[in-house]
Amino acid sequence: MLMNLLAFLVVGLIWEDVVVVVVGKECTNTPTQLASHTYRYEYLNSHNKSWKHQVLMLSHDHDHLTPTDDSAWASLLPRKVLRQEDEVGWMMMYRQMKNQVGKGQVTGTFLNEVALGDVRLNADSVHGQAQQTNLEYLLLLDVDSLVWSFRKTAGLATPGTAYGGWESPDQELRGHFVGHYLSATAQMWASTGNDALKQKMTTVVSILGECQEHLSDGYLSAFPSEFFDRFEAIQPVWAPYYTIHKIMAGLVDQYVLAGNNQALKMGDNKHLLLAHLFDKPCFLGLLAVKADELAGFHSNTHIPIVVGSQMRYEITGDPLYKEISMFFMNTVNSSHMYATGGTSVSEFWSEPKRLATTLQTENEESCTTYNMLKVSRNLFRWTKEIAYADYYERALTNGVLSIQRGKEPGIMIYMLPLGPGMSKATGYHKWGTKFNSFWCCYGTGIESFSKLGDSIYFEEAGNNPGLYIIQYVSSSLNWKLGQIVVDQKVTPVVSWDPRLRVTTTISSKKEGSSSSLNFRIPFWTTSSAKATLNGRDIPITSAGNFLSVTKKWSSSDVITLELPITLRTEAIQDDRSEYASLHAILFGPYLLVALTTTDSDLKPESDSLSDWITPIPSDYNSNLISLSQESSHNNFALAHNSNSITTIQFPDPGTSNSVFATFRIIPTDPKTRVSSNNVIGKTVMFEPYILPGMVIIEQGKEKSLGIVDSVKLSCDSGESDSGFMAATSFKVNDGISNYHPISFVAKGVNMSYLLQPLYSLRDEHYTVYFKLH
Incomplete structure (x- = not known):
């Protein structure tokens, strides 16, 4: 029954001479294999007419999947989860789902978000630096290039040059990124108050207003309205409703966050009625009866449906939608989640607890993490359950912070590779470009880094207001409800001192009324956690709970937390015995990966991870060097390759070769301290940066240098031949790569x-999951 109704389509697609099989579960009458934005891009740009015809014909086999009759919807539920006597009950359930708009009332209270404009990130924090990198990108983008296709569609003059990639004038998704840009700039302006950005985004809204006015019928997009006609006729077209949603959401954010009244005027209340037409009972129904049938669904098409059902719960109070989102979150967490907190492979969900064979370059579409954070954020606001805040921390740290290429504005990834020996620079998409990518994940990416402050604090109204501090990020909050300013300073985490230290300082111009500060005690800490109030120890709750401190706060108040950070391993979500040994390693919320392109076999010496996983000492960076040599106007570096030493073009930091051209110098005399500044004249050993415990050796006359687990390096010709001396002379530089503090x-x-x-890497190759022997 399931195969007949939630149809699977299998279509071969050639990407760079590699045949990829796309498997999609149908919950629509649209060509479902085209639910993948990547696939649709390839389809619409392909010159293979016979293949495109085959795809279209396959889709028309399932035109019946959007009936309007209730009984037809009811038949979509798979028989293996629906008993015969439940059929009438399901039809009644669907009718109830469909007819609940505007009815009901939510019982209980939700935590409220604080205004994004009341939160400021510290510039020197990891989150603050990521925000700044994103701000620089938003300021780089040219207004005329962004709105080029909008003007073209409206019949206006088109100064400037259109952007490329998915915003190119010949791409049917054009305009989607502009919608994200409107949201991101509104969020970033609220987060930073940057005047230049305010002017730029206001200009974009003004130009869009001109386009809408010139079209005269209220329509506004970067493509003609005929795209919707094609969609409704089940003809190939990229995603007009998807794009129009981004534009409308961006205009709403410009009004709500930036106070732009012109953006509001472009809306129409009747569009609220449109929301119900996007229900997917063939997906929500499965979640309603608690069936894990996610496999085969396009992840980022369906996660937003869950977000929509959450909004329906908040508006109507129908508990079914709360149950749907809680079951969905628990299902993803228990059966479809990688150690990063992310989900999906090649944009789709795989079979539950079968993740070991999905590890590759095309894991964890960035958009899915963006939307899963929305799901968990809402669940936390409803329930105050720490588990949802812990998930948020994991996914934000590993799945969001990982997608920027260091501090380079506008360089982000689509997928986050999780296979052995992978790199963010490999795979189908690789790193994007500033002006010629504009993938869906660029849109969600610029939003993610514009609202990093939106889930650090939540508040609860009442006679005794409460503030919930659920993320430890150096920041300040002007908490208007509590009439105090909260300043949170997080000491940078380091591996050699495994503690998270947070100092929260209160300031107020007058004595505030009584209120409660509630601090998340994350699951990854231990019973040795400590807390003080104004220098005095206070009792602390166990991991997985909130530490609540209530008083009339004054400017002299300081709360400190010291949370031990533990190492742990987590098995991959795969219940097959042959993959039982596959584990990831985490340090608190941080996913640790091995810098390697080879095997990933670990041999624990004991049950205590600290016996076989040891921190890099704080002073080791001073011992890192790279050796360079100029020849024929080229700059070369000494590098290791497998078990030998060679020379390569001198690499840039963060590139895949940078780790091979970096060495730690080890003095033969343990009492001698060496660095790149004083190594000349000393006898030392060279340890390759990513091969701890190995050193370079001379293998004999006329032979190459090699790498073994001991012995010092000696290079001496025995004669004063100038050619030999030139060939063996290298300039000592500071190491191209450095040890991260963690x-x-x-x-x-x-x-x-x-x-x-993982979040600290750029092009370096890494392995996420290890075989524990």
Whole structure:
């Protein structure tokens, strides 16, 4: 029954000479295999007419999947989860779902978000730096280029040059990024108050207003309205409703966050009625009866449907929608989630608890993490359950902060590779470009980094107002409800001192009324956690709860937290015995990955991870060097390749070769301190940066240098030949790569591994999951 109604389509697609099989579960009468934006881009740009015809014909086999009759919808429920006697009950359930608009009332209270404009991130924090990188990108974007296709569609003059990628004038998704841009700039302006950005985004809204006025019928988009006609006729077209939603959401954000009244005037209340038409009972119905049938659905098409059902719960109070979203979140967390907190492979959900065979380059579409954060955020506001805040921290740290390429504005990824020996620079999409990508994940990316302050604090009204501090990010909050300013300082986390230290300072111009500050005690800490109020110890709750402190706050009040951070391993979500040994390693919320392109076999020496995973000492960065040599106007670097030493073009930091051209110098005399500044004249050993415990050796006359687990390097010709001296002379530089403050060495079966947080990497190759022997 399921195969007949939630139809699977299998279509071969050639990407760079590699045949990829796209498997899509149908819950629509649209060509479902085209639910993947990547696939649709390839389809619409393909010159293979016979293949495109085949795709279209396959889709028309399922035109019946959008009936309006209630009984037809009821038949979509798979028989394996629906008993015969339940059929009438399901039809009644669907009618109730469909007819609940505007009815009911939510029982209980929700936590409220604080205004984004009342939160400021500290510039020197990881989150503050990510926000700044994104701000620089938003300011780089040219207004005329952004609105080029809007003007073209409206019949106006088109100064400037249109952007490329998915915003190109020949791409049917054009305009989607502009909608995201409107949202992101509104969020970023609220977060920073940047005047230049305010002027730029106001200009965009003004030009869009001109376009809408010139069209005269209220229509506004970067493509003609005929795209909707094609969609309704089930003809190939990219995603007009998707794009129009981004534009409308962006205009709403410009009004709500930036106070732009012109953006509001472009709306129409009758559009509220449109929301119900996007219900998917063939998806929500499965969740309503608690069936894990996610496999085969396009992830980022359906997560927003859950977000929509959450809004329906908040508006109507129908508890069914609360149950749907809670079951969905628990299902993803228990059966479809990677250690990053992300989900999806090649944009789709795989079979539950079968993730071991999905590890590759096309894991975890960035958009899915953006939307899963919305789901967990809403669930936390409803329930105050720490688990949802813990999830938010994990996904934000590993799944969002990981998608920027360091501090380079406008360089982000579509997918987050999780396979062995992968790199963010590999795979189908690789890193995007500033002006010629504009993927869906660029749109959600610029939003994610514009609202990093929106889920640090939540408030609860009442006679004794409460503030919930659920993310530890250096920031300040002007808490108007509590009439105080809360300043949160987080000491940067380091591996050699495994504690999260948070100092929260209160300031107020007058004595505030009594209120409660509630601090999340995350699941990853221990019973050794400590807290003080004004220097005095206070009792602290166990992990997974809130520490609540209530008083009349004054400017002299300081609360400190010291949360021990533990190492742990997590098994991959796969219940097949042959993959039972596959684990990820985490340090608190940080996913640690090995910098390696080879095997990933670890051999624990004991049950205590600290016995075989040890921190890199704080002074090791001073021992890192890179050796350069100029020849024929080229700059070369000494680098290791497998078990030998060679020379390569001198690499830039963050590139895949940078780790191979960096070495730690180890003095033969343990009492001697060496660095790149004083190494000349000293006898030292060279340890390759990503091969801890290995050193370079001379293998004999006329032979190359090699790498073993001990012995010092000596290079001497025995004669004063100038050619030999030139060939063996290198300039000593500071190391191209550096140890991240959160760095460890893990002992493996055949070698040891350098572990660093996934979010800190750029092009370096890494492995996420290890085989524990």
